[in-house]
Amino acid sequence: MSASLDPSRLEDAEAAEAADPGGMLRQVASSAAQVREARRAAAEAGLAELAEDGRPRGIVVAGTGSSAVPGDVLAAVCGPGSAVPISTVRGYRLPGWVGAADLVVAVSPSGAAEDTLEVAAEAARRGCRLLVVGDAASPLAELAARSRGVVVPVRPAGPARSSLWALTIPLLLAARTLRLADVPDTVLESTAELLEDVAHRCRPSSEPFVNPAKRLALDLAGDVPLVWGSSAPSAAAAYRMCCQLGENAKYPAVFGEVPETGRNQVAVFDGFFARAGSQAGPADPDDFFRDRVDEPEHGLHLVLMRDVEEHPRVRRRCEASAALARDRGVAVTEIRAEGAHPLERIASLIALADYVTVYLAIALGVDPASEPAVQELEARIA
Template sequence: MSDGLAAVNAEPFDETLLDDEEALAHADETLRALAESGARVRREAYAAKQVERGLVELDRPRAVVAAGADARLLRAVLEPWCPVPFVAWPGPGLPGWVGALDLVVVLAPTGGDPETASAVYDAVRRGSAVLLAAPENSPLVEAGRGRDTVVVPAQTGDPLALAVVVLQVLHTLGIGPELSAETVASALDEVASRCSPFLDLSANPAKDIALVLADALPLLWGGSVLAARAGRRVAETLRRMTNRPALASEADHLLPVLEGAPPRDLFADPFADIESPPLRPALLIFDDGAEQPVIQESRQRLLDMAESRDVRAKIVSWTEGPEVARYAALQALGTYAAVYLAVGLGRFQPRT
């Protein structure tokens, strides 16, 4: 198999831990934080209520540059809609052409880092309008204060919650689609309800995904821009939670990995003394309801290849609500699955 994935061997996975109260208790802090995702969106939205008044005097910018946490989420949402050029800039600093006619949006939910700070300093120095989302008492806000700076007071340290609220604020400027933070919060609440640790394997979609990935290397794909981004974020979480590889990419990059999957040995003795058999891939498809023909064609190619190589495939769907709510729900579903996979692998067990 390509990309070095064949070199990884399986660790013991105990599916009974997914419904074991004691095992789940060790992951309580992580699961509780996930369950509070919707509340964090509401808290950020409430704190930002007064921000729109500060935008009244701002004219429509010549261009928008976004920097900081989840700037690429803003790009994914705004690019198809924004009436002016939009750039997600990784930093440091800002592009050379940015000036007084442009708007710089900076997301720093925990106060920022040197690269984010350099974008703020550059924007103030060049006289750009600045929409700065950061904790009010952070040095970044003090450095960025100015006549053309509007501060969104970050409350929770949650990049997604803050990005949702900034998108809602940008709609006021006419450079983003209408977005209700409450619809995103409600979607996250619904995911938390469906993926609760108190629901057993038969009724919990996240535990079911974890079971699919128990002895597998995850390959994640989403057809729309936002579904693909949700897949990338979930892959990051899977790698962090399980110390296993996880690959999120375009269909053309995943197809060779599927094609290279070794055939399953139908005659293998399940009771043979194999301490850690090699992992085979499993395909997760993130479906947010996008129905463009090119997306449907790519999805079918992946499913057909998976079937031909006897690779397990799972479609993770959330097609309710506006696109940002669907994105948030897919990311949350995948994150719950990553936590349950880590529980089954014993990652949350106390080390002796």
């Protein structure tokens, strides 16, 4: 059955929760608790063992699907000034350069993902230091134990995409232990508090015209989102939003980074989905009460994830791209990061985006927790 937009599903908490049988809203609201619980789990896991042989030559994060995003967050928080390269592997093989001097981090909530398990086994054969973030009673944890690796246990609770912070915080604390990231406990707590604040603003009982996540979800419905980041943290958040639009709302989106948009994505402003042909002209995206009757049924929607730390050229490109889009009738929404530390900023963007994708699913009559096509694919290749 095809999805159909019904804004009334977002009008109150009872309606929203009734359309969310898998409880994805509750799982998104658990982000702050995940930060605090993961901090305690990492403290008890003995991360100091990772530093016994000194700083690694490089860090490779292995994961599949949503379990790979923590690697993107780690690289963004450490930034371009990181003393060692940080890369993410989404597949079955380690890069050829990885060896005994490197740290491999295997991320899997269930600890049974075949590709992640295969990468971890290869890392063990090459003599790499191994860190596992996942179920303590899993094949991946057993492999780590046999290889003298470190395991940070994660309590399985819902799909991997709803456990981002439970999977990410151990990586940040491992980097802190190796003196590669400046993430003090005060920043972890301020990040948790920021996540709580976003959860309050985006709570199901908040009406759509004052709830930023519900409002953006309704504005995106029917459009093709182009989600761009203006920095490493905001680009990681933009990629996460595109993934969440796919998995939660079953909705396509296009990811981009402002410095790299160049001609290819800007060119589509003049394409089939641009609203330039609308006699109504560009709509004001800030006017929630505008009359949508005369607006085209489909169009592009540029979502700019802005950071407080942007290169001057990137800032000018953001402003020029937004103006160019509006001139052509393309809707533009800017989401600005909050906080000072890179972790705070990326968390604020991801938190809002997660709510947007769940609310869009609910408004479209889609169960955000279900993945029938993914399950069918897995059954066909099993």
